Amino acid sequence: MQVRYATAPEQVRGMDTRALRDRFLVEDLFGEDEVRLVYSHEDRIVVGGAAGSARLPNPEALRAGFFLERRELGVVHVGREPGTVSVDGAAYKMGARECLYVGRGAREVVFEGGPYYLVSTPAHAAYPTAHATMEDAEPVRLGGREGSNERTIYKYIHAQGIRSCQLVLGVTVLEPGSMWNTMPCHTHERRTEVYFYFGLPEGERVVHLMGRPDETRNLIVADRQAVISPCWSVHCGFGTRSYSFVWAMGGENQAYDDMEPVAITEMR
């Protein structure tokens, strides 16, 4: 498991492209029959990728008896063919873009198929493991053609959906011909957020904007890559084709609407 320390906004000023990418972009999450993990000290969020037949490991850096001893986990199927995720022997069939929440205390998580994107946050209590389809997520349509941002937000793990300690997670799917996500954008001082882009055709890219609203930087992101957004950073972007992304947050509260909106006219 790779470990990344947290970043103060002033540090971004002096970073070149390589430094920005090393700090905020997560590039190689998927191997064959393995789970890869990146631990961020931003709200201690762990992101990962599982592909093929693999089991959730217990990295030494967690100093835990098992991975979910003090943590909870969100899993999203980011491939096409159905697969299975088993939690302590109970098998959950996972279709494309479906979600599984695994509560604190589960000892064995086994992945078959996928690929699956993983997000984990520290947990103080055990909430029940739960599976959700896209219909279960009560889709919300946002944006419009005139803004090239027609999209549907599927909220999976949140205060009114699958319950958790601090993890809030969903999937946003852009309509063909729509390019912009999260515009107008925002920050949320009480939470870190990670975007994981998927469903972007080969050879296409997402231009992801990050940084303080009046001091932005960009990251050129490929399919199946993630961007870590500290609480002070905007997180939005546009693709050269339409795409989907998993958004996941951890931190002080679970209030999805607790955000500071940023008008494009204020951005620099």
Ligand SMILES: O=C[C@H](O)[C@@H](O)CC(=O)C(=O)O
């Ligand atoms: O804090 C919330 C997150 O940034 C996302 O839910 C935004 C998003 O999916 C979108 O506007 O498309």
Ligand SMILES: [Zn+2]
């Ligand atoms: Zn956000």
